[in-house]
Each structure stands twice: as C-alpha cells, then as structure tokens.
Amino acid sequence: xxxxxxxxxxxxxxxxxxxxxxxxxxxxxxxxxxxxxxxxxxxxxxxxxxxxxxxxxxxxxxxxxxxxxxxxxxxxxxxxxxxxxxxxxxxxxxxxxxxxxxxxxxxxxxxxxxxxxxxxxxxxxxxxxxxxxxxxxxxxxxxxxxxxxxxxxxxxxxxxxxxxxxxx
Amino acid sequence: xxxxxxxxxxxxxxxxxxxxxxxxxxxxxxxxxxxxxxxxxxxxxxxxxxxxxxxxxxxxxxxxxxxxxxxxxxxxxxxxxxxxxxxxxxxxxxxxxxxxxxxxxxxxxxxxxxxxxxxxxxxxxxxxxxxxxxxxxxxxxxxxxxxxxxxxxxxxxxxxxxxxxxxxxxxxxxxxxxxxxxxxxxxxxxxxxxxxxxxxxxxxxxxxxxxxxxxxxxxxxxxxxxxxxxxxxxxxxxxxxxxxxxxxxxxxxx
Numbered sequence: 001x002x003x004x005x006x007x008x009x010x011x012x013x014x015x016x017x018x019x020x021x022x023x024x025x026x027x028x029x030x031x032x033x034x035x036x037x038x039x040x041x042x043x044x045x046x047x048x049x050x051x052x053x054x055x056x057x058x059x060x061x062x063x064x065x066x067x068x069x070x071x072x073x074x075x076x077x078x079x080x081x082x083x084x085x086x087x088x089x090x091x092x093x094x095x096x097x098x099x100x101x102x103x104x105x106x107x108x109x110x111x112x113x114x115x116x117x118x119x120x121x122x123x124x125x126x127x128x129x130x131x132x133x134x135x136x137x138x139x140x141x142x143x144x145x146x147x148x149x150x151x152x153x154x155x156x157x158x159x160x161x162x163x164x165x166x167x168x
Numbered sequence: 169x170x171x172x173x174x175x176x177x178x179x180x181x182x183x184x185x186x187x188x189x190x191x192x193x194x195x196x197x198x199x200x201x202x203x204x205x206x207x208x209x210x211x212x213x214x215x216x217x218x219x220x221x222x223x224x225x226x227x228x229x230x231x232x233x234x235x236x237x238x239x240x241x242x243x244x245x246x247x248x249x250x251x252x253x254x255x256x257x258x259x260x261x262x263x264x265x266x267x268x269x270x271x272x273x274x275x276x277x278x279x280x281x282x283x284x285x286x287x288x289x290x291x292x293x294x295x296x297x298x299x300x301x302x303x304x305x306x307x308x309x310x311x312x313x314x315x316x317x318x319x320x321x322x323x324x325x326x327x328x329x330x331x332x333x334x335x336x337x338x339x340x341x342x343x344x345x346x347x348x349x350x351x352x353x354x355x356x357x358x359x360x361x362x363x364x365x366x367x368x369x370x371x372x373x374x375x376x377x378x379x380x381x382x383x384x385x386x387x388x389x390x391x392x393x394x395x396x397x398x399x400x401x402x403x404x405x406x407x408x409x410x411x412x413x414x415x416x417x418x419x420x421x422x
Contacts, residue, residue, distance in 0.1 A: 009386060022397020025390075040307070099390045134404050138397075154390065 009154045013099075013115070017144075018148040020138035021150045026129060032094030037078045038118050077124055082119035092152075101153040110148055118146050 009017060023037055045063065053060045065073065085092040090101040090109050103120070104110045110118065121128065121142040128141030135144070208220040270276075320391060325331075 013387070013391065016394060022394070024396035024402050025393035028393055061295075097386060097389070098393055133400050134408065136410075138401070152394065154387075 013152075013154055014151045017154060018151050021098075021152050022138055023130065023132040025098045025100055025152075026140070029092070029094035029098040029100060030126075030129060032097055033082070033092045036093050037074065037081055038082070041074055041077055044073075046101065055081075057086055060103075076102075078123055081118070081121045082122065083112070083116045086110050086115040088117060097153055099154040100150050102148055102150050104148075105147040114146055118142055118148060121145065122149055 047060055054062065082092060083156045086102045087096070088111060089096075091101060097100060102110055102115075104114060125141065131144070132138050137149075139149060205220070208223065209218050
C-alpha cells in the first residue's frame, strides 16, 4: 500500500491492513457466513413452498426434506456461496463485515479451483480454522494445504488496487 | 632630512665675532655722521649759507649722476635677482627640513580653520572631477553585499514603491499562461498533493462524509475482532512458549 493512497480506512486501523487476520475475526466471519447461508436456505425453503402452493393450492403441504437432503442442500449452498464469493471479490459477506480478504500465495485473488477446494475443505473440516490460533503465520489447515491466506483489508472494493498485497 | 638648526647654532665663533666688529663700526660711523650733520648745519647761519646747503648745491650734479647709475644698477640687480632667486631658493630649500619646520612651528589646525572650505567647494568643478574618476573601477572594489546588508530594502520598497502600479504593469506585460505553464513545469505537483493529503487526511474526511464504508458500529466490531485476535495470538504464544509477534506473517503470504 503506497503511502498516499486514497484509503478510506480509519487511522487506527491503517497499520494492520495487509496483516494476517486472527482466529477470532475469522471465526466471527465464518459464523456470519453460516448464518447467511442458513437465512438463504430458509428463504429458499419458503420460496419452494410458495411455488408448490401456487402449483397445488388444494393439496399443499410444506416440503419435508430428509436429513440428507437438508445436509446436502446446505452443503451445496454453502460451497457455492463460498466459492463464488472468494473467487469474485476475495470475501464473503462475513469477510466483508469483519474486514478480511482471502488471497493466494502471490497476494492476488484465488482461482476458481482454489476457491472451490477451500470451500469444500472448510465444509469437510471446519475445525481446521482453529489452527489459526496456534500457527505462527495465522494460517488454518485449509490455508496450509491450499496455500492461501486471510488478511485484514477494510477498504471497499472500489478503493482496492488490482494486487493489493503483492510483493513489492 | 635632518634638521640643520642645531648645526647652525654650532657655527664657529669667529664669524659672529666679525659680525660684531662690523656692527660696532657701523654704530660709530652713524654717530660720526650725526655729529658731522649737526656741524654742517649751524643754526646761527642763514639757510643758504649753511655748509650742508652749500655742499648739497655742489653735490647735486653728482647726486643726479649717481641716481642714474643707481637706477641702472637697480634694474640690473632686479634682472639678476629674477634669474638667481629661484636657484638660490632651490639650493636653500634643499638643505632646509621644511616638513619638520612646518610641523614644529605652524599650527595646522588653526590654519585649516581659517580656510573657507565652502568657498573652495563652490569654486570646484565637480563635474570635471567626476569625469576624471573611473567609476567602474570604484564599483568593482565596492562590497555591494555589505552595503545591501546595511539597507532595509523591504522597508524602502514598501515605502517608496507603488506596488499596485508595479503589479498592474507586470500583469499587462507578462504572458500569464506561459508563466503558469513554466511554474507548473517546475513544481512537483504530485509531491505537493501528497503533502497536502498527509496534512488534511482527506481520506478520513471522505470516509466520514460519504458513508461508503461500514458504519461506526461495524468498525467497532472489526476493531474488537482485531484486539481479540491479538489477545489470542499472545496467549497462544505464551502457552507455546514462543515469542509473541504483533504482525504475524507480514503482508506477504507464503
């Protein structure tokens, strides 16, 4: 980050921009994302129910998915959400709220495969996030495997250069 | 030149003795002349019969002739005097310590007081003097910096110069567009803008005024998260007995 860059970041937080995010911030972001996906699932469920009501108003019954259907739907939704969000802007809604961004080893945006693999890895082994607390460089298990990182980045997308945290 | 007065004072006494003898002879001769004159003019004889008158009558032709000779001799003496005087004076002055004599016997201050310098200055042709002066050479030796140091040029300009008139005239004669272009070419605008941005913190003003970033609540949540991260990081470092670092990993992921 150049010294005179127009960064709408409050002065106390400027010094930490680009540094690795800690476990608390990332956990909160993950919980927010989980809540977002949950809300989306509920919204999706309501939409499906409404659509079925429109099709069969007399014989309408609320959908009653099995546990596997629920799990698979939740997993699909979460994977898609995380993959698209990390690939598109490097951050989900939870990341945006907590001011962090997912980047690859070069400091740039993660690719589609990397983002999808990361999403699946978090879905399969969420506890890997806790490794951030003990890792010297604040990396989760998924970060170690997929060579990604999460850094503080409070700037909005419009104020972010193409390779914000690239090597000088 | 050494003074000759002491030498004069030490002249041999024979010369002074001779002079004294001459003076004595002259005094005696004068007395004899007065006595003879008194004897030649007895009061009991009428004027024409007095010996002096008779002698004068007899001697008058001789007097006339002597007068003629005297006049001629005087003229000759004057001519010789005119020729000889400069030579004599020159020889005398060579042997006289004039500077010492003037310094010793002349009150120069009193003499200068008596001089009317104003009258002299009035008669002086200053223009002619100035024409003979090499002003360039004098100006070359002049310490202009020292002169300028003694002058309050700012006060002089403010007091004597019509700045309004000067600026107006300058604006009429100057190509403002070219001036601005030249100034802009020499000024590092980027550095100035950066400096101004540093001073006024424009980013902070924009952030506060536009509201494009998260609200204060979100920022508080973020800052609390950062603080909690740091706390956990330090605790983990303490538990794992390693040196805590406030900036884990730096800005470059690996």
